[in-house]
Every structure is written in structure tokens, then in C-alpha cells.
Amino acid sequence: MTDEEQTPTTPSDPTPEATGLSRRGLMGLAIGAGAAGLAVGAGGGFAGGAAYGQDQARRAMDATAAASGIHQVGITTPVQDHLHFASYDMMARTTRDDLAELLSDWTYAATRMMQGLDVSATGAVGGSPQAPPDDTGEAVGLPASNLTITFGFGPTLFDARFGLEGQRPAGLERLPAFLGDDLDPLRSDGDLCIQACADDPQVAVHAIRNLSRIAFGRATIRWSQLGFGRTSKTTAAQATPRNLFGFKDGTANVLADDTAALDDNVWVSASEGPAWLVGGSYLVARRIAMLIETWDRTRLAEQDRVIGRDKGQGAPLSGGDEFTKPDFQATDAAGQPRIDPRSHVRLAHPDTNGGIQILRRGYNFVDGTTDLGRLNAGLFFLSFQKAPDRYVTLQRSLSTDAMNEYVRHVGSGLWAVPPAPAAGESVGAGLLGA
Amino acid sequence: MTDEEQTPTTPSDPTPEATGLSRRGLMGLAIGAGAAGLAVGAGGGFAGGAAYGQDQARRAMDATAAASGIHQVGITTPVQDHLHFASYDMMARTTRDDLAELLSDWTYAATRMMQGLDVSATGAVGGSPQAPPDDTGEAVGLPASNLTITFGFGPTLFDARFGLEGQRPAGLERLPAFLGDDLDPLRSDGDLCIQACADDPQVAVHAIRNLSRIAFGRATIRWSQLGFGRTSKTTAAQATPRNLFGFKDGTANVLADDTAALDDNVWVSASEGPAWLVGGSYLVARRIAMLIETWDRTRLAEQDRVIGRDKGQGAPLSGGDEFTKPDFQATDAAGQPRIDPRSHVRLAHPDTNGGIQILRRGYNFVDGTTDLGRLNAGLFFLSFQKAPDRYVTLQRSLSTDAMNEYVRHVGSGLWAVPPAPAAGESVGAGLLGA
Numbered sequence: 001m002t003d004e005e006q007t008p009t010t011p012s013d014p015t016p017e018a019t020g021l022s023r024r025g026l027m028g029l030a031i032g033a034g035a036a037g038l039a040v041g042a043g044g045g046f047a048g049g050a051a052y053g054q055d056q057a058r059r060a061m062d063a064t065a066a067a068s069g070i071h072q073v074g075i076t077t078p079v080q081d082h083l084h085f086a087s088y089d090m091m092a093r094t095t096r097d098d099l100a101e102l103l104s105d106w107t108y109a110a111t112r113m114m115q116g117l118d119v120s121a122t123g124a125v126g127g128s129p130q131a132p133p134d135d136t137g138e139a140v141g142l143p144a145s146n147l148t149i150t151f152g153f154g155p156t157l158f159d160a161r162f163g164l165e166g167q168r169p170a171g172l173e174r175l176p177a178f179l180g181d182d183l184d185p186l187r188s189d190g191d192l193c194i195q196a197c198a199d200d201p202q203v204a205v206h207a208i209r210n211l212s213r214i215a216f217g218r219a220t221i222r223w224s225q226l227g228f229g230r231t232s233k234t235t236a237a238q239a240t241p242r243n244l245f246g247f248k249d250g251t252a253n254v255l256a257d258d259t260a261a262l263d264d265n266v267w268v269s270a271s272e273g274p275a276w277l278v279g280g281s282y283l284v285a286r287r288i289a290m291l292i293e294t295w296d297r298t299r300l301a302e303q304d305r306v307i308g309r310d311k312g313q314g315a316p317l318s319g320g321d322e323f324t325k326p327d328f329q330a331t332d333a334a335g336q337p338r339i340d341p342r343s344h345v346r347l348a349h350p351d352t353n354g355g356i357q358i359l360r361r362g363y364n365f366v367d368g369t370t371d372l373g374r375l376n377a378g379l380f381f382l383s384f385q386k387a388p389d390r391y392v393t394l395q396r397s398l399s400t401d402a403m404n405e406y407v408r409h410v411g412s413g414l415w416a417v418p419p420a421p422a423a424g425e426s427v428g429a430g431l432l433g434a
Numbered sequence: 435m436t437d438e439e440q441t442p443t444t445p446s447d448p449t450p451e452a453t454g455l456s457r458r459g460l461m462g463l464a465i466g467a468g469a470a471g472l473a474v475g476a477g478g479g480f481a482g483g484a485a486y487g488q489d490q491a492r493r494a495m496d497a498t499a500a501a502s503g504i505h506q507v508g509i510t511t512p513v514q515d516h517l518h519f520a521s522y523d524m525m526a527r528t529t530r531d532d533l534a535e536l537l538s539d540w541t542y543a544a545t546r547m548m549q550g551l552d553v554s555a556t557g558a559v560g561g562s563p564q565a566p567p568d569d570t571g572e573a574v575g576l577p578a579s580n581l582t583i584t585f586g587f588g589p590t591l592f593d594a595r596f597g598l599e600g601q602r603p604a605g606l607e608r609l610p611a612f613l614g615d616d617l618d619p620l621r622s623d624g625d626l627c628i629q630a631c632a633d634d635p636q637v638a639v640h641a642i643r644n645l646s647r648i649a650f651g652r653a654t655i656r657w658s659q660l661g662f663g664r665t666s667k668t669t670a671a672q673a674t675p676r677n678l679f680g681f682k683d684g685t686a687n688v689l690a691d692d693t694a695a696l697d698d699n700v701w702v703s704a705s706e707g708p709a710w711l712v713g714g715s716y717l718v719a720r721r722i723a724m725l726i727e728t729w730d731r732t733r734l735a736e737q738d739r740v741i742g743r744d745k746g747q748g749a750p751l752s753g754g755d756e757f758t759k760p761d762f763q764a765t766d767a768a769g770q771p772r773i774d775p776r777s778h779v780r781l782a783h784p785d786t787n788g789g790i791q792i793l794r795r796g797y798n799f800v801d802g803t804t805d806l807g808r809l810n811a812g813l814f815f816l817s818f819q820k821a822p823d824r825y826v827t828l829q830r831s832l833s834t835d836a837m838n839e840y841v842r843h844v845g846s847g848l849w850a851v852p853p854a855p856a857a858g859e860s861v862g863a864g865l866l867g868a
Contacts, residue, residue, distance in 0.1 A: 017640040081660075086803070124680055125746035129735035136730055137680020137745055138663075138798075141673060186805055200664040202676075205800050209809060213730055227571075228516075229636040239575060242636075246571020248559055296570055301563035311571055312559035353671055364572075366639050367518070367801055369658040371620055375643060 028216025087190030150413025175259025462650025586849025661797025742777030
């Protein structure tokens with residue numbers, strides 16, 4: 001975000017029209033003058049359904065990364081160093097118009113923030129001193145830091161509240177229970193999700209914080225998760241990072257420039273539909289707690305066996321280097337498989353799962369220490385795939401994974417990720433018919 | 435940390451002597467072969483008190499940043515981007531020899547890690563496949579990232595367990611209760627502390643994780659805290675960062691090259707003693723939860739009034755720019771003070787506190803979202819000062835701070851930070867007479 005000196009001069013006009021946010025979005029930013037009634041400089045009050053269409057028409061999106069392609073950013077974008085992921089629930093008694101207005105406001109604000117701008121034209125200090133600032137200000141002076149903001153729609157969004165019962169894709173339902181799941185409802189699911197990735201955690205946190213404020217009166221945050229140290233490579237140039245087990249993670253990921261693999265595995269095609277989701281994808285999030293202390297006391301040979309690769313180079317135990325294809329038939333002198341059939345690499349491999357690949361984009365997390373003095377740490381797994389059943393197939397394959405002794409899945413969510421909005425439209429416009 | 439290819443070739447010898455860790459330190463790294471009894475390649479068993487002196491003599495420290503000055507690193511080192519701070523308690527029935535051995539092991543491992551090396555010569559993959567690796571491996575391939583590791587001794591360390599009753603400095607006691615404290619014992623205090631700062635969070639986490647493992651049988655982690663986005667400047671070249679209230683924080687901090695100010699405010703002098711602490715300091719940690727949602731709904735003018743500076747530039751409300759000295763006598767046309775007497779800047783200012791300055795080195799934290807959907811966020815305040823009563827004076831001055839409406843102190847700790855160890859010695863050698 002730029003300091004005032006660096007901000008392109010913008011005519012300062014705190015009306016909803018000039019900022020591009022709905023009156024309610026502005027209210028979310030400005031609420032709190034409370035009894036003084038000074039919250040919204042130019043008008044105040046709730047926009048309500050009727051006013052929505054009128055306001056929306058005035059909101060032309062700025063040119064933006066989000067609008068520059070078929071797909072939303074943050075999927076094949078080279079993985080940034082930091083994550084703030086948030087899940088939201090629509091509030092009681094909200095309507096389809098409320099949802100459309102929220103998505104319009106979010107699109108507008110996200111577009112600005114991804115350009116390194118404050119959340120509105122008046123920003124952190126340019127509004128009335130008698131109102132809370134539109135922007136919370138902690139990113140002022142920081143660069144955009146490759147911020148990407150990616151939106152998703154959860155299964156629960158497709159109900160009578162919003163008249164979307166008929167538009168739910170068949171596969172968009174709560175993920176089935178998997179063996180060993182120990183899910184916390186307060187770390188799972190949600191009507192909507194936002195994935196904010198940036199190379200500076202303060203920029204990612206700023207994005208989620210301000211989008212949460214804008215959601216005022218329409219959606220509330222259900223849970224959120226910070227992450228660091230990406231656990232996947234999405235470009236050939238990126239070195240394969242290491243997860244908190246100390247192993248390289250993401251060696252065989254789908255690469256962002258492999259358009260054929262992306263079409264085969266990630267993007268929803270026209271024949272797969274529904275129409276509003278073509279060019280989009282499905283996002284799975286899993287909070288996977290690692291039993292760090294147990295793992296750390298495990299013999300190196302056992303760690304290698306569990307993963308099916310060597311810890312140093314990440315080469316499959318059948319030989320070669322990191323990028324050598326694993327040979328699951330290879331045996332040692334005693335006739336035993338070199339790669340354990342229950343190893344993670346075998347059970348997750350496309351050859352074991354009918355060719356299925358997913359685009360992983362996860363992060364490590366450490367949320368301090370538990371009351372028992374253990375690291376509260378693990379992998380915040382994120383993957384994009386063209387159909388939820390692909391993840392389900394993989395995760396079921398992993399039900400006998402030797403790694404399960406060392407991990408617990410404690411959070412879970414699934415969202416449909418629509419394509420990028422067309423210029424001047426909001427994310428999800430295809431779904432809402434707006 | 436370097437990949438194997440990049441690691442300077444070191445004769446690989448997994449005996450305690452070669453690695454520089456005590457047998458128990460190695461046991462901490464290697465424990466877990468369990469019933470198989472293969473934990474410690476060359477010997478195993480506990481060193482016990484008698485063996486300590488013998489082992490210690492063999493452990494010459496490598497050349498290191500930690501040994502290169504009078505003061506420990508991580509105090510005047512330009513503030514890095516990320517923090518993992520951990521507090522430890524000595525285990526029941528541990529002795530003075532155990533403590534000395536632990537500090538020797540920690541010094542050795544910290545010295546290696548600050549050079550970008552694995553925690554031992556065998557590292558993440560160079561040991562026996564039948565033992566857990568010495569190093570947990572997640573920092574392999576990452577640079578040292580300006581890692582600094584700083585050790586502190588809490589008031590509770592100075593008791594009969596370790597024969598240190600007579601050596602506790604008078605001021606080293608639990609901080610007094612302050613107005614509005616809401617302290618969680620599981621986020622407060624501790625016999626020992628380690629501050630790990632680095633420009634990569636994975637490197638800071640790796641340091642705390644491996645130092646915790648090495649503490650096996652001697653100390654256990656009590657609590658830990660991650661942080662990002664430093665909230666202080668310690669060199670003139672660093673821009674003043676912003677805290678999560680969106681304000682610049684640390685404008686008037688003591689600078690690392692202002693040796694006179696450091697001598698006056700931070701370092702314990704020979705006349706102040708005790709002798710083992712000369713060249714050291716006292717570290718205060720406070721977990722300060724920010725009521726983010728309340729703050730975000732506060733008018734800009736009120737935010738400015740609370741801080742006493744303007745949000746955009748950080749200039750005092752008496753006028754000028756960020757670095758202009760505040761004029762607490764200045765009045766407006768109505769005769770009212772331009773800077774509110776209850777503002778944070780006035781109550782924290784040296785002029786209000788007999789000239790006291792402290793060296794702040796805090797970080798922002800966001801630990802996800804509470805069950806109520808609020809950001810679990812704030813400031814992890816860290817400060818260094820030559821005497822604890824200086825912090826106490828400041829914090830008492832802040833008892834009427836207008837900012838108190840928006841913050842809660844939920845964690846607290848005080849530690850004496852000894853000077854850097856001399857070459858070949860361990861941190862705290864002056865205290866333990868080792």
C-alpha cells in the first residue's frame with residue numbers, strides 16, 4: 001500500500017458512488033460512530049434490496065489482475081510466502097440481493113488491494129475525521145506484495161435463502177467423513193471463503209481484515225487460518241519447499257504453465273459445467289495437525305518409508321533424484337518393495353488413482369504451543385481440482401497411508417471457485433445472474 | 435540452511451564429542467527409537483552431573499555472531515521480519531549441572547543455526563538411518579535469514595533448585611500487577627526464554643523447535659508466540675513500521691547505533707551489576723490483545739487523539755512531521771491541549787517519565803479468529819531495558835492511557851538477558867560459574 005505521497009491523486013468524494021462500495025459496504029467500514037450517527041458521511045442507512053441494482057451499475061471495476069484472465073488469480077499464480085484464509089457465513093435473514101451486493105463490494109475492494117491501493121479512495125486517513133477510516137491502515141507504506149484474493153462458494157450457499165437450490169453442482173456438498181477425521185466445526189465449512197496470499201503476512205492479514213469489515217450486515221467470519229512457507233511448487237523455477245515433517249512437498253505438483261494438465265485436472269470445462277463455473281475450479285481446504293513431537297522421535301529410515309522418498313533429496317526410494325518417476329515395482333535384495341505400498345507417495349500417486357492429479361497450494365502453520373507444551377502445528381492443505389470427487393478419491397486412497405499415524409485432519413472445507421469476473425462485473429455474477 | 439551439496443564437508447562422527455552436544459542433548463534429538471534402544475548411536479544413557487564438566491570442556495564454540503560482541507545478538511540487530519518466542523520451565527528434579535549442560539547445548543546449537551547450519555554435524559539426514567535425525571529438516575535449503583537467538587533467565591530460575599538464590603538481581607521478580615491486566619498463566623512467565631528472530635518464519639520456527647528438542651529431560655516449553663511485521667525501528671535506515679491499529683509504531687525508539695542512549699537505557703553497567711549481567715539487559719514480553727473490531731469502528735479523530743499522533747504521517751498532534759518532538763504544552767484556538775494528556779504518546783514519553791527510554795522490539799501477531807469471529811490479534815510487545823523498574827514506571831504511567839480501552843494485556847514475562855558468552859563459553863557461564 002502506498003503512503004499518501006505515493007498514492008495517485010484521486011478526487012476525494014466520500015459518497016458511495018465515488019468509492020465504488022455499496023452504502024452497506026461503506027457502513028461496514030464506517031460503523032461505530034454509533035449514537036453520534038456520523039457513520040456514513042453522505043447518506044447512511046442500509047441500501048436494501050431495491051437500491052442494489054442501481055448502485056451496482058455505477059461500479060465499474062478497475063483494470064485488475066482478477067479481471068485479466070478466465071481464471072481467478074491465486075490458483076496458478078506462483079505461490080506466495082504467506083496466507084490468510086478465511087471462511088464466512090451469511091448472516092440470518094440475508095437475501096440474494098445482499099449476497100450480490102457483498103460480492104460486488106468484495107470484488108471492488110479486492111481489486112484495489114491487489115493493486116496495492118487502500119480499500120477505498122479515501123483510504124486510511126482521507127475520509128472525515130468524524131468517521132472511522134475506510135482502510136484500517138496497517139498496510140500503508142507496504143507494496144502490494146503479490147497479493148492475490150480468491151473467492152469461493154460453499155455448499156451451504158446453495159439453499160433457499162438465496163434462491164440458489166437449483167444451481168448447486170452435484171458434487172458441491174460437504175466432503176464425506178474420512179477415516180481418522182477429527183474435525184472441529186469451528187475450523188470447517190462456511191458459506192463463502194477468501195484465500196488471501198501475499199509475500200508479506202501483514203498485507204494478507206490486511207486484506208482479510210478489511211474484507212471482513214466490508215461484509216458488515218451481510219456475512220461474518222466463521223474461522224480463519226494463517227500460514228507461511230508454501231508447501232508446493234507451482235512453477236518449474238520454484239524450488240520444492242519443505243513441510244514441517246522436514247520433507248520436500250509438492251515435487252509432483254501440477255505446474256502453472258502446464259496448460260494441458262491444468263485443463264485435465266483443475267479447470268471446470270464447458271462440458272462439465274455448470275455454466276457459471278466454467279473456467280473455475282473446486283477448492284479443498286484441510287487443516288492437518290502434525291504430531292510433531294512423535295514424528296521427531298521417529299527413525300530416519302521410518303520417516304523415509306512413510307513418505308516413500310528420502311528426506312535429503314526427495315528422491316523416490318526406488319532410486320534416482322527428486323524428479324525421477326517412482327517405480328512401485330522395484331524390489332530390494334530380499335524381494336521386498338523398495339517403496340512401501342502404504343507409503344504416502346504411492347497412495348497419492350496418479351498411477352494409484354486412475355491418473356488423478358490435483359493442484360496443491362498449501363502452507364505450513366504454527367499456531368504457537370498447546371497447553372501441553374506441544375507445537376500446535378501442521379499443514380494447511382489447499383488444493384484445486386475440477387471436481388470434488390477427485391479429492392475424495394485421493395483421500396480415500398490415503399486411508400491406509402502410513403503417514404496417518406503422524407497427522408490428524410482437524411478442519412475441512414469445500415468451495416466452488418468461480419471464474420474471474422468479466423470487466424465491470426463482480427465475482428459470481430454468472431451464478432447470481434446479476 | 436544448506437542442502438547437503440552446499441554444506442561444508444564435515445567429518446561425520448555421530449559421537450557426542452564430534453557434534454558438540456551433550457549426550458543428553460543428543461538424546462533429545464534422537465529419543466524415540468524407544469524399545470529398540472537405538473536412540474543414541476554412540477553410547478546412550480544420561481550424562482548425569484558428573485559427566486558434565488568433562489563433556490563441556492570438549493565443546494569449543496564455533497566462531498559466531500553470538501560470540502562476536504559484548505552483548506547477545508537479537509537486541510540491537512536490525513529487527514527481522516519474523517519472530518518465534520518461547521518460554522521454558524526446568525523440569526522437576528533438575529540440578530545446577532543439568533542447567534549448565536542445557537545452556538551449553540543451547541549455545542552450541544544456536545551458534546550453528548545462526549550460521550545457517552543444521553543443529554548438529556549429522557544434521558537432517560547424515561546420522562544413522564536407525565535413529566531419528568538430529569535436525570528436523572524443515573530449514574534445509576533455506577538461508578540463515580539473519581536468524582538471531584537470544585536467551586533470558588526468568589526470576590523463578592533463581593531458587594534453591596540451582597543454588598542461585600543469592601544471585602538474583604533485586605529487580606528480577608515477577609512484574610507487579612498493572613491496572614487492567616488480564617494475564618493468562620499459560621502465556622506468562624517461565625524459567626528461561628528464547629527469542630528467535632529471522633526474516634523467514636520457517637527458520638525461526640525451526641530454531642525454537644530444535645532447541646526445544648535439545649532441552650529433552652531438562653526443560654519443557656511453557657508457551658510460545660509467533661509474530662510478524664516488526665513494530666519498531668532499530669536503525670535510522672528502517673522505515674517505521676505500522677502496528678495493527680494502523681499507526682506507525684516505534685518512531686521514538688532507541689536506535690541501535692546510538693551507543694550513548696543504549697548505555698543510558700539498555701545495557702547493565704558494571705556499577706549496576708550483578709557482575710554476571712554486565713553488558714546484558716532485561717527483557718519484558720507482553721502479549722497485548724487488541725480489540726480490533728472496536729478500534730476499527732472508532733472515528734479517525736478519536737484514533738488520533740488516543741495515540742497523540744496523526745495516523746497518516748505519525749506526526750505529533752502538536753504539529754510537524756513524524757520526527758518532530760511532541761509539544762505537550764501546545765494548545766488549540768479553544769485553549770485545549772493539542773495532544774491529549776491521556777494520549778499514548780504523552781504518557782509513554784521520556785519527558786513524562788523522568789527521561790526513561792526503552793528499546794522496543796515487538797511484533798504484530800494474528801492467531802486466527804476467535805470462536806466469536808473476532809481476529810485474535812494484537813501486539814507481542816518486547817522491550818529491553820537496563821532495569822525492570824524502568825518498564826514498571828512506564829507501564830504505571832500508562833495506567834490512564836486512553837488506549838487502554840482498546841487493548842488487554844493477556845501475557846507477561848520478565849527475563850534477565852546475560853551478555854554474549856565469551857569464545858568457548860556458554861551463555862550464562864558467568865552466572866553458573868562454569
